[in-house]
Amino acid sequence: AAVPEETAQQVQDGLVAAGTAATPSLAGVRLGVPTTWFTDLCDAGVLAAWESVVDTFRTLGAEIVPVDIPDAHRLHDDVTIVMTCELASNQEGALEKFALYDIGTQVRIARGLVPSAVDYLRSVRRRTLAQQETIEAFDTAGIDVLVTPGIGATAARLSDVTMEIDGARYPMQTIVGRNTGLFDYLGLPAVMAPAGFSDGMPVGVQL
Numbered sequence: 001a002a003v004p005e006e007t008a009q010q011v012q013d014g015l016v017a018a019g020t021a022a023t024p025s026l027a028g029v030r031l032g033v034p035t036t037w038f039t040d041l042c043d044a045g046v047l048a049a050w051e052s053v054v055d056t057f058r059t060l061g062a063e064i065v066p067v068d069i070p071d072a073h074r075l076h077d078d079v080t081i082v083m084t085c086e087l088a089s090n091q092e093g094a095l096e097k098f099a100l101y102d103i104g105t106q107v108r109i110a111r112g113l114v115p116s117a118v119d120y121l122r123s124v125r126r127r128t129l130a131q132q133e134t135i136e137a138f139d140t141a142g143i144d145v146l147v148t149p150g151i152g153a154t155a156a157r158l159s160d161v162t163m164e165i166d167g168a169r170y171p172m173q174t175i176v177g178r179n180t181g182l183f184d185y186l187g188l189p190a191v192m193a194p195a196g197f198s199d200g201m202p203v204g205v206q207l
Helices: 005-020 044-059 072-090 092-100 103-112 117-141 181-186
Strands: 030-033 063-066 162-165 168-171 192-198 201-206
Touching (some): 030 117, 044 063, 044 192, 072 092, 072 181, 092 103, 103 168, 117 181
Parallel strands (some): 030 063
Antiparallel strands (some): 162 168
């Protein structure tokens, strides 16, 4: 969806203010924050950094509005089917080197060999409706931008390709794209920005 002219002007004014005054203003800007999915599988340190960023935006005058992407769990399933099937197809000519891939990539390729053509095409077909429903949710909430936690954990441990969330280990591939893949599937622009550190490791927020 195109950025409204008045919103673009507000952002521009804020940038100008940042360069000429001690405190920029985000007055009149409506920032959407999720209440589920993006926050469901995140380390406490990642959530704390995201909440700090949201608080900073609020302090600068932005209005914080709760909003969620409709049916995010099903969208994630469709993302997984499309991504793994296309990966398996793309790597089909190199499967004799399958053992050389890291375990996470092996799992993704193997999963991509399971769905049928009907499964894949159904997930692709549902994309248009998902786009419409998501944009409608954003428009109904009247937000200018959605601010979510970035990747739900800090950097992966290479020895076993896992990520830690509140003391529990998860396969990297289940976490690293969980909060970003929906926008890949929906075709909506997103950017990751630094949000500080958790236990000395960098974390981000997604806009």
